[in-house]
Amino acid sequence: MPLRRINDFTIRVATVNGSGSQSSNLVLSNAIFRLGIPVAPKNVFPSNIEGLPTWYDIRVTPKGYQCRTREVDVLVALDAQTWREDVAGVKAGGMIVHESTYPVSGETQRDDVTYFAVPFLEMGKKNFPNADLRKYLINMIYVGVVAELLGIDETTVDEAVRTQFRSKPAAVETNMNAVRLGVGYAREHLPKQETFRVERMSGKTEGLLFLDGNRAAALGCIMGGCTVAAWYPITPSSSLCEAFITLAEKYRVDPQTGEKRVAVVQAEDELAAAGIVFGAGWAGARAMTSTSGPGLSLMAEYSGFGYFAEIPGVIFDVQRAGPSTGLPTRTMQGDVAFAYALSHGDTKHIVLLPATVEEAYAFGMEAFDLAERFQTPVFVLSDLDLGMNSWMSRPLQYPEKPFDRGKVLTAQDLAKLDSWGRYRDIDGDGIPYRTLPGTHHENAGFFTRGTGHDEQARYSEDPQTWQRNLDRLTRKHETARQRVPQPIAEEANCSVGIIAYGTTHHAVVEARDILRDDGLGLDYLRVRALPLSPAVADFIERHERVYVAEQNRDGQLYGIMRAELPAHLIARLHSIRHYDGVPIDAHAIAEPIQAAELEPAVVTD
Amino acid sequence: MSTTTNLNIIGLPRDVYKGLPTTLCAGCGHNSITNHLVKALYDFGAQPHRLAKMSGIGCSSKTPAYFVEQAHGFNGLHGRMPSAATGAKLANRDLLVLGISGDGDTASIGLGQFCHMIRRNVDCTYIIENNGCYGLTKGQFSATADAGSKQKNGKINDYAAIDLCGLAIELGATFVARSFSGDGKQLVPLLQAAFAHKGAAVLDVVSPCVTFNDHVGSTKSYAYVKEHDFALHAPDFIMHGKEIEVDYEPGTVQSIELEDGSHVLLRKLHGDYDPTNVMGALGTIHEARERGELVTGLLYVDTKETDLCEREHLSETPLAQLREEDLRLSREEFAKLTTPLA
Structure with missing residues (x-):
């Protein structure tokens, strides 16, 4: 009896693009999400309108990890072109739902996975006389098959279908009929499986948006x-x-x-x-x-x-x-x-x-x-x-603050001023005052230009004026350092830290759990804007080594940090880079850190 | 003259319409156009605070500094003024957008933006100060230089000129005129008509470059244009509300009412030219080119087509003046939209 995997596996759907499988996959994701189970869908699709292979991974995870995983447990195979490689990609112990005409022999015949053959094409031909709709509805059949095999109830699927087709309610019934065909086929013809199952849970997705x-x-x-x-x-x-x-x-x-x-x-x-x-x-x-x-x-x-x-x-x-x-x-x-x-x-x-x-x-x-x-x-x-x-x-917050329109002088303001200069730094923060075209005051106008200009916005080639203006722009940039969204730190006095930003965050979350299980705690700082907040240097100061993880070849944030931070901090930085085009997963971060921190090895940047 | 100078219809003296001293070459055609603009804006009664003077890069594009100093100016990027003008007009539809460009700025680097500004019928006056060469980089041919015309250093241009008026009409422009920097009598009324027109008004104004393109063999020199100018009509501009007095022979004047109720009167000089006929306009441009003539006047006008702001049904209140309560969803709408599993 294989290990049971309740709410903890990844489904990969392999189809050809242009067949509407995105809708089917969103229905599946949404249905699982409705059962209170965290899901993380990743669409890996081609730059093409119709006919090329496309994959959609639905990660079902009780811990709520949102990053991609490399592992595929449940394959839905509906693309003959990629059948062989798709079979090879399934983890041992996994299951494969496939179009029944695909050959299961030679390479595609594995004894460590379970096959569920379904005559999708034949059922499509038999049940959907409209050839234009057929390819879409075949995809809804697999929703039914998978729902039945994994234990997703019909009511929940129905709700998910209604959500997916909320802008065209007429399509709901047609699509649900296709889903029911799949459910019926699975009940009648496929063996029950207990390895991969979904079970309603609570405490993880309540109040969350999708x-x-x-x-x-x-x-x-x-x-x-x-x-x-x-x-x-x-x-x-x-x-x-x-x-x-x-x-x-x-x-x-x-x-x-x-x-x-x-x-x-x-x-x-x-x-x-x-x-x-x-x-x-x-x-x-x-x-x-x-x-x-x-x-x-x-x-x-x-x-x-x-x-x-x-x-x-x-x-x-x-x-x-x-x-x-x-x-x-x-x-x-x-x-x-x-x-x-x-x-x-x-x-x-x-x-x-x-x-x-x-x-x-x-x-x-x-x-x-x-x-x-x-x-x-x-x-x-x-x-x-x-x-x-x-x-x-998490739910989106209604804004509590009015717009910040910045330093704009109105006609009333101008009436109180003898003079003003468009590029004059009155407040010492590098930010000048401006007026808007249409301001009804004789002093309102100024000449906006991309050429060298003085504080009054007049053309100037004067060396001091030019440099003074560039220095003021630097001052403005420095002001922004403290005003842009500041980093978020999660620290527990570890000696090793990691810095990441953007979607790399989600792989860091899981990687820190993996490393914690290895006995390695990792403090974390998530950068949320440039210019870098002073909090970045402070964080590095508190750590012996800091990994900088990002999804590009050249370590771009790492490069910016090297250019801007004090020299003694730069030596503490180690760059982790992922750049194969698919979203970064936790192992891309955990493995190099394991290699460097848990074994006596040297990581170079 | 004393300080009790004449005031225009909105009570402003002509000096208000002047700008900084020009830094262009003495005798540059662009300076003449600036002077005609000062007169046209003064006569038209343009409100300085509502004027947005926009330009690209080049000699022509420096000129917004030389008129209506009070007004806001935008000396942007080479060939990219039309997009900025589009944005400015969308942000504040009350602005009188006046774009000044050159032949390099419009016909080469900015041809795409020029075309799309016309296609969208952005309500603006777009003047091309056309001298057939790149003045600021010392005299290279531009794409409006005629084939066979000679550069100062003797080089002959092998490539056909882009006719910006023909192109504009083909693209559906709703106001297309050609004129000459030395002909204020023709240009001033055309400029006023362009200000009054609702939509993209294109004025291709031949403006000799005295430094690099005013020699024998150039087809954009003062001497050449004076000799080859073929004026279709002598225009007059009649402000809305003013009585139209016609003292010409019946049938020799065509009156076109513009969108704001003003009129442009075209006293016919040659034949029965009708600037509301697109095929006639294109034919006239082609025929004149074959004869080696520069046809000037109001080539084409369409007062029916809606401009961009109208077509987009923009609110009467300029977008730039809308506030939180106009722009944000209410709490109820927001809650409904962002309800989990909605």
Whole structure:
């Protein structure tokens, strides 16, 4: 009798893309989540519309780990192209639900797994005369089969189907019929299995949302008062602007007059999108664009202008695997160093690094306050994993504070002032005052320019003036250090620490548990923004060795730390890097630390 | 003149419409355009605080500093002004957006943004100060230089010129005019009509570069343009509310009412040119090019098409002025939207 795995296994669904399997997989994930069991779905999909292999991993975990795992326990095989490698990927003791016409012989015949053959294609042909719908409904059959084999009740699946098709209620019954076909087949023809089962639990998912980061960020933009959005479609960020549009159509249109309190422009390219953002920011609107790496490259020109002319604007970068076009549908934290210094000359930007859906929302909102407070571009660096996968999330908080519109002089303010200077640092924080076009006062106007300028915004080539302005911009950046989201520390006086950011966080959570079981405690600091908070240096100061884990080849945050931190701290840093395009898992972090800390070995960076 | 100068219709003296002294070359056509702009803005009664002067990079793009010093200026990136102008107009639809560009800025590096600004019909006046060369980098040909025209160093341009007016009409521009920096009588009324027009108003103004492109063999020199200018009509601009007095022969004047109730009167000089006929406009541009003539005047106008802000049904209150209560969801809406398992 194999070990029973209650609420603790990973399902991999292998299908061809374009067959609607995403809906089926979300139904499965949602149904398990509804039973109070934590789930972490990861969609590993191709850059293609139809016909290429796609995998969807649903991690079912009683501890609530949200990161990817390498292990596959339950395979649903519906792609003949990948049948052999999919079988090989299943862990010993696992189970395989597969299309019954796939050959189980030679390599695909393993004696350490259990096979459940289902005639999906035949059932599809027999039951769904509409060939267009057939491929979608076949995927709902496997939902039924898996639900029955794992012990998910029909009512819960029904609720999940209703959630998935809430915008088209007519589809609910059709899809449920397909689910019932699967349930019926499994009951009648498949042996019962007791190894992998789900059982309703409590205390883990109550009150949690199940949401993707892009939609959360879009809600952040709405609540943050964004009124101008300009974008150019690009995976994996498109769903952010599309969610913003959906929300705006619902909440920003006057029901009586049809008047909109928002403008959305699908621009001709990302550079134009950035231009629209900074034009709108200059004129006083809260504006954003969302993109991914290739788009960010195009936005470099306007980002430098925004930095130097000091114009607010919010740029979401849902990072994907680069360089160049790279892997459009795979994840990476590859734009951190680039975004931080985006554009030529000496530029330093504010970069927010959300790790969770909750932060995608909260930072999405706060970015607008920071952009207007600091009169500068603010980058929100999410990634494909956070942006496009569904995550369990704590509830999103309604904002209690009004907008921070920053230092804006109104006509009334100007009436009290003899003079003012657009780029004069009155308060010593490096942040000057601005006026908005349309301000009805004869002193309101100034000349915004990307060329050298003095405190009055006049063109200047004077060496001292030029340097003074650059130094003030540095002062402003230093002010931001304390004002951006500060790191979160979890410390227990360990001698070894780890620093991570963004979605790497979720692998760190599990890795720390693994290492704790090995007897190695690891203090943790999660960086949430650039410029680095002084708390980062303080944390390193308290530890003998600090690992810096991130999802890129070159150790980009590690590099920024090396450039900015005192020399004696740099020697304590060790870089851990993961960059194969799929989300980082706990072992990618635990293994190098085990090797370095538990055995007498030397880790080089 | 004494300090009791004339005031315009909003009670401002002409000096308010002036800017800093020019830093362009003496005799530059762009300076003439600046002077015509000062007159046009003064005559039009533009409110300085509502004016957004926007530009890209190049000699032309420096000129927003030389008029209406009180107004906000935005000297942005090379070829990227249209996107910033689009954003500014969306943020505050009350602004009178005035974009100044050049032939390098528009026809080469900024051609894409120029096209898409027209496609969206962003309500702005877009002036191309067209001298057929890159002045600020010392005289290289631009994409509006005519094939066969000669650079100062003797090089001949082998490539056909991009005709920005023809292109604009093809893209659906709703106001397209061509003029000459030396012809204030024609340009000032055209500028005012462009301000009054609701939508993207494109003015291609040939403006000789006295330093690099005013020699024999250039088709953008003062001498060449004066000789080859083929004016379709002599325009007049009649402010909304003012009576239109026509003292021309019947049938020789075409009056076009603009969206704000003002009129542009076109006294016909050649034939029966109708600037509301798109095919006629394109034909006229092509024919003039074949004859080696520079056709000037209001080439095309469409007062029916809606501009971007209207098409997007933007609120009358500028977006930049909306507040938390206008923009955030209510607590109830938020709670409903973010309920677990909703």
